[in-house]
Amino acid sequence: MIPFLRRHLNFIIGLVISAAAVYLSLNKVDFRGLWNSFQSANYYFLIPAGILQFLCFFFKGVGWRFLLLPAKKEVRVSSTISVLVIGLMVNNLFPAKMGELARAYLIGERENLPKSLCLSTIMVEHLLDILVLLIFLILLMPLVSLPPWLKASGMGMGFLALAMIVFLFLVMRREEKFLNWVTRAAAWVPERFREKIQGILKSMLQGMRVVTGRYILYAFISLVAMWCTVFVVAYLQMAAFGFFLPFTAPIMVIIFMAFGKVIPSSPGGIGTLHYLIIVVLMSFGVSKEAALGCAILMHGYGFLIEVLTGLVLLFSSHLSLAKITRRAEEQA
DSSP: OHHHHHHHHHHHHHHHHHHHHHHHHHTTOOHHHHHHHHHTOOGGGHHHHHHHHHHHHHHHHHHHHHHHTTTOTTOOHHHHHHHHHHHHHHHHHSSTTHHHHHHHHHHHHHHTOOHHHHHHHHHHHHHHHHHHHHHHHHHHGGGOOOOHHHHHHHHHHHHHHHHHHHHHHHHHHTHHHHHHHHHHHTTTSOHHHHHHHHHHHHHHHHHHGGGGSTHHHHHHHHHHHHHHHHHHHHHHHHHHTTOOOOTHHHHHHHHHHHHHTTSOOSGGGTTHHHHHHHHHHHTTTOOHHHHHHHHHHHHHHHHHHHHHHHHHHHHHTTOOHHHHHHHHHHHO
């Protein structure tokens, strides 16, 4: 029993948090009003939203390619985009952010790169994502009225990501000294394990060298374009429910949805993402029933596009979902 709990502790905690978030989302909801919000929605807005969703995949795939270029110049943007979408699909269907491990495994296989190096570029990408959202949050925070706990958590997470980027930059400026320090610190580890640890660390540092070069700027610009497109997608989804709110509303919704994905939850972020959307929309004067309806639509629409597109790319590449997840677990 205890080994089972240790192995699945993160998953169990995620389920508990998701269950609590689902309760908070549904508490004191008028389900007749919720149904009416779905009936009165104008779903034609979802057509341009869906088209723009694929543009988001393109921008994010291009940004990831820039992060991989210092390791290999011939990385194909078609590879990064297809692997990215497959990873998003895996994240929606499996717990513990397995999609990130799947991305590292797949791009490593396709481009003949070390898996640890690929995983380090994904870590840098996520830090850049949070940095982009932090900039929007700082610029727009004076213009919105959000619960203090939400503001504090958002700012804290953003500045933590900024601190990690600065730390990586300092490490990469003194990479050799850092590796020597790690070697001395791991002197007590058996030699066969020490060599493996050093090899993985070197690969990861190679993937993080992008923080000291021009490619990180190109990746940053690509991710800014991606997040701006995501904001427009969110605006169209809100418009489907008749919410023609200030553009700060979809930006805040997306920022806290993105930050909410860091919280342990069930696969797909069920519950946690819904509750965060509700809290943000209610701060803009939207009723809880309408906010919940919009949250269900935003989450479900994104889930379907990512999963269906990921499955198409998976089967068109003659890949096995079971094999990918098994290999991803082996890397964990």
